[in-house]
Amino acid sequence: MNAPLIALTGATGFIGRHLLRELPRQGFRVRVLLRRPSEVPEGASSAVIGDIASPQNMSAALRDVDAVIHSAGLAHAMSGRPEDDYRTINTQGTLALAQGAERAGVKRFVFLSSIRAQSGPVSDVVLTEEQAPGPTDPYGRSKLEAEQGLAQLGIDWVALRPVLVYGPGVKGNMASLVSLARSGWPLPLGSLKSRRSLLSLDNLSGAVEAVLKAQGSIRRPFIVADPEPVTIPEMIAALRQGLGRAPGLIPFPPSLLKAAAQLTGRGEAYERLAGSLVASPNALMHFGWSPSVATRQGLARLAKASLAHDA
Incomplete structure (x- = not known):
């Protein structure tokens, strides 16, 4: 019997590239859905060109597909985009693809949403799916819609x-943190006590595998996060451990750090x-997901990978 066929969008992105590598190892065949033929990523065994916003053109792409993983979208890191852009790409594009998948007889639609569909960038409470969603920006609202x-x-x-995802090739704030850890300077971050949930790429792909292989109907959102949240000093210490270095952290008043950041x-x-x-991943863990990578271990691996990339 043939392995299940998965249609994957966003295969040229940070998360999509990782899923493209991992899905065959998990026992799936992968058909990559692309907008332009010039974007065909390395490792794609099958690719179909089409526009997810025009489902009438996607019938061939979705033929014989068992499940769709939709990881393409307009990211919140892209500043200056009007709210209508987010709604057109992240909301209307997603629903057009899902409607096309439904017409094609696809069994399951896996949507890579975001913790920002549930909350702003910070929260005073531990987030769970039972709480009423409260997105605070156009990106989060488009994902929730x-x-x-x-x-x-x-x-x-x-x-x-997913919460903030880290792994080889990460960009944005996490890439900046890796650069700080790789610097030879002591860092004045030792007094920061706030905790954040992170998510390794490997744990995210494991979550995707869990929902793809689940029996019965799902029809719900799941938070995806490594089980143990960490502080900024713990992140730096783990990254520098991966580099074979001491943490090199100095206590410094957070209020002065904040003022310096604002000035710059x-x-x-x-x-x-x-x-x-x-954010609590308990609901997904009870559903059957078992994360394989501890956060500190994953961060140490990320730091080592950054060295290998430069070699």
């Missing part, structure tokens, strides 16, 4: 809400990293 639209369709669906135009980045955002 896509989830709500999926709930109105007949296809079986699941929305994965990095206030928002500081708030994202230094503020608390703890």
Whole structure:
């Protein structure tokens, strides 16, 4: 019997590239859905060109597909985009693809949503799926509206809400943190106490595998996060352990760090990293997901990988 066929969007992105490598190892065949033939990623054994916003053109792409993993979208790191852009790509594009999948007889639609569909960049409480969603920006609202639209369709669906994902090739604030850890300087971050949930790429791909292989209907969102949240000093210590170095952390008043970040135009980045955002993955773990990578271990691997990339 043939292995299940998965249609994957976003295969040229940070998460999509990892899924493209991992899905065959998990026992799936992968068909990559692309907008342009020039984007065919390395490792793609099958690719179909089409526009997810025009489902009438996607019938061939979705033929014989067992499940869709939709990881493409407009990321919140892209600043300056109007809210309508997020809604067009992240909401309407998602629902158009899901409707096309439903017409093609696809059994399950896996949507890579975001923790930002549930919360702003910081939270004073531990986040769970039972809480009423409260997105605070156009990106988060577009993801939540896509989830709500999926709930109105007949296809079986699941929305994965990952927290900040880290792994080789990561960009943004996590890449900046890796660069700080790789510097030879002592860092004045030792007094930061706020905790944040992170998610390794390997644990995310394990979560995707769990929902793809689950029996019965799902039709709900799941938070995806490594089980143990960490502080910024713990992140730096883990990264530097991977580099074979001591933590090199110095206590320094957080209020002065915040003021310095604001003066240098990095206030928002500081708030994202230094503020608390703890999300509970218990619902997904009870569903059958078992994370394989501990956060400190994953961060140490990330630091080692950054050295190998430069070699």
